[in-house]
Amino acid sequence: MSLKFWIEWALKFKRHLLLIAALTLLSSAATLALPWLAAQLLGGVLAGSSGQSVSLDLTQVLVALVVILVLMTLLNIAAAVLSESSSTRILTELRKRIYAHVQMMPIAFHDDARRGDILALTSYEVGNLSDFLAASLANAPAQIVTALGAVAVLFLIDPAMALIVPLLVPAFYVLAKVAGRRLREVSQKVRGAEAELIAITERDLAMLPAIKSFAVEAEHRKNFAAAAEKSRKLALGQARLNAFIGPVMALFAAVAAIGVLLVAHDQLSGEGRPVSELFAFLLYAALLTRPVAGLANIYGIYQMARGTLARLEGVLSLEPEPGYDEGDTIGRADGGIAFEQVEFGYPGRAPVFRDLNLEIAPGEIVALTGENGVGKSTLVRLLLRYYRPDRGTIRLDGRDIEALQIQSLRRQFGYVPQRALLFNGTVSANIAFGKADACPQAIAKAARLAQAEDFIASLPDGLDTEIGDNGVRLSGGQRQRIALARALFCDPPILILDEATSMFDLESEAAFVEDCVESLEGRTVMIITHRPASLALADRVLKVGPGGVREIASDAR
Numbered sequence: 127m128s129l130k131f132w133i134e135w136a137l138k139f140k141r142h143l144l145l146i147a148a149l150t151l152l153s154s155a156a157t158l159a160l161p162w163l164a165a166q167l168l169g170g171v172l173a174g175s176s177g178q179s180v181s182l183d184l185t186q187v188l189v190a191l192v193v194i195l196v197l198m199t200l201l202n203i204a205a206a207v208l209s210e211s212s213s214t215r216i217l218t219e220l221r222k223r224i225y226a227h228v229q230m231m232p233i234a235f236h237d238d239a240r241r242g243d244i245l246a247l248t249s250y251e252v253g254n255l256s257d258f259l260a261a262s263l264a265n266a267p268a269q270i271v272t273a274l275g276a277v278a279v280l281f282l283i284d285p286a287m288a289l290i291v292p293l294l295v296p297a298f299y300v301l302a303k304v305a306g307r308r309l310r311e312v313s314q315k316v317r318g319a320e321a322e323l324i325a326i327t328e329r330d331l332a333m334l335p336a337i338k339s340f341a342v343e344a345e346h347r348k349n350f351a352a353a354a355e356k357s358r359k360l361a362l363g364q365a366r367l368n369a370f371i372g373p374v375m376a377l378f379a380a381v382a383a384i385g386v387l388l389v390a391h392d393q394l395s396g397e398g399r400p401v402s403e404l405f406a407f408l409l410y411a412a413l414l415t416r417p418v419a420g421l422a423n424i425y426g427i428y429q430m431a432r433g434t435l436a437r438l439e440g441v442l443s444l445e446p447e448p449g450y451d452e453g454d455t456i457g458r459a460d461g462g463i464a465f466e467q468v469e470f471g472y473p474g475r476a477p478v479f480r481d482l483n484l485e486i487a488p489g490e491i492v493a494l495t496g497e498n499g500v501g502k503s504t505l506v507r508l509l510l511r512y513y514r515p516d517r518g519t520i521r522l523d524g525r526d527i528e529a530l531q532i533q534s535l536r537r538q539f540g541y542v543p544q545r546a547l548l549f550n551g552t553v554s555a556n557i558a559f560g561k562a563d564a565c566p567q568a569i570a571k572a573a574r575l576a577q578a579e580d581f582i583a584s585l586p587d588g589l590d591t592e593i594g595d596n597g598v599r600l601s602g603g604q605r606q607r608i609a610l611a612r613a614l615f616c617d618p619p620i621l622i623l624d625e626a627t628s629m630f631d632l633e634s635e636a637a638f639v640e641d642c643v644e645s646l647e648g649r650t651v652m653i654i655t656h657r658p659a660s661l662a663l664a665d666r667v668l669k670v671g672p673g674g675v676r677e678i679a680s681d682a683r
């Protein structure tokens with residue numbers, strides 16, 4: 127884990143952090159003044175009761191004590207509020223950054239990643255970090271200053287006796303190391319178990335209709351319960367270990383202080399030593415136990431957050447998809463497409479294409495057919511630059527698509543994938559997809575072109591009907607029509623329909639095809655289909671096969 131990375135983050139919030147540091151330093155100074163004043167007060171009271179003269183004005187000491195206590199309270203409140211606000215700000219920034227980064231990772235990354243891990247990172251794990259940041263920002267500097275200050279005062283009072291403190295450091299170190307390593311291991315397992323739980327929840331919610339139809343609810347409940355129990359046991363182990371570190375360290379420090387008092391009892395109460403000094407030594411020794419326990423706790427939380435920090439940095443240091451910040455931005459393309467000697471295979475798989483050559487003229491309507499798994503959708507994924515060819519060139523209007531800014535390339539396409547990707551929202555929002563200022567007429571026109579107008583009108587709230595997760599409240603064909611309307615809404619120069627009418631009934635498909643003649647005018651269109659009505663739309667029908675792409679005669683369609 128690079129310190130540089132985190133220092134860069136901290137520097138973004140330097141004003142907040144400096145203010146917190148100033149507040150905590152003041153609070154530490156006040157904390158350090160307390161034992162001295164209390165010792166003076168006790169010494170004074172004792173001296174007064176035994177009839178000796180008292181040099182200090184005890185009322186003043188009392189007032190000073192109260193003032194410092196009030197001041198400390200105010201400083202602690204301000205530091206806690208400020209540190210909470212800073213830690214939540216840092217976390218929000220991190221969340222935004224992780225989201226943006228994950229979004230900009232290539233599709234290949236998402237093919238390999240487990241969604242549960244990403245969800246765990248942005249939710250549960252970031253929460254762990256929040257605990258660490260809040261604890262360390264507010265407490266660590268104050269604890270360190272208080273501990274150092276207490277040691278310094280102990281040395282001032284009696285250097286020989288105070289030597290016990292440095293002697294304790296190795297013991298603390300060993301204890302912290304051993305407990306810290308164990309805590310790190312356990313927290314790693316806790317994180318794994320939590321991510322597993324999130325992944326199971328996410329998967330089972332998506333699979334729920336299948337779980338119900340196959341009547342395997344009990345098996346899935348059992349599986350989830352086992353994962354939840356595993357997570358609970360690990361979390362309990364972690365909590366036990368964490369609960370033990372701070373108090374044991376404090377006990378160490380307290381026993382050491384008592385040991386000093388026992389061993390050096392004679393020296394401390396020796397001739398000529400004012401009783402207030404004796405009290406002060408005792409109080410500072412007792413004060414020392416608090417920051418020791420506090421720092422041990424922070425160390426424990428740090429060990430738990432370390433894995434998250436490493437994973438966060440791991441994700442953030444992955445190279446995003448190239449082409450977001452470089453390449454030429456283009457206006458509306460004419461729509462000429464060419465694949466030249468393209469070779470491509472998914473990682474670890476045999477090549478899908480070895481020497482793919484294909485040319486589509488601007489405005490041409492081309493149908494692509496071929497057996498399942500032969501590579502028709504892959505061809506589109508290459509064109510959209512979801513994946514990059516291992517060899518060869520893909521051109522748009524004669525330009526290598528690698529040289530284009532990736533979003534300006536993708537905006538040329540209206541892509542209707544095999545499985546329509548809809549989200550939980552209204553029909554309109556799904557058609558306009560992310561364009562908040564979309565005009566209702568344009569949405570209605572796209573719906574009409576996609577043959578979706580009638581069924582939308584029959585929905586309870588028309589275009590404002592909520593369609594549920596992934597359009598669950600619609601039929602398969604209705605979902606496809608909305609996906610189609612979304613593609614047409616952007617008025618792209620190139621339209622790609624990947625089995626986009628596979629769920630249309632024959633009549634609707636014929637009506638769509640008829641309507642398309644008008645709406646496809648002036649666009650390059652690639653239709654991946656086996657359906658005769660859609661094939662009939664095409665100027666050319668191409669068959670994709672292991673040997674490449676070849677044109678087939680219209681009677682072979």
Ligand SMILES: Nc1ncnc2c1ncn2[C@@H]1O[C@H](COP(=O)(O)OP(=O)(O)OP(=O)(O)O)[C@@H](O)[C@H]1O
Pocket residue numbers: 237472473475478496497498499500501502503504505544
């Ligand atoms: N993300 C992926 N990782 C690895 N292999 C993949 C991936 N996606 C597809 N494949 C494989 O690549 C080959 C081509 O798949 P593709 O989806 O392009 O076929 P297709 O011609 O569109 O098939 P269908 O007609 O069934 O939709 C298949 O053998 C498939 O198993």
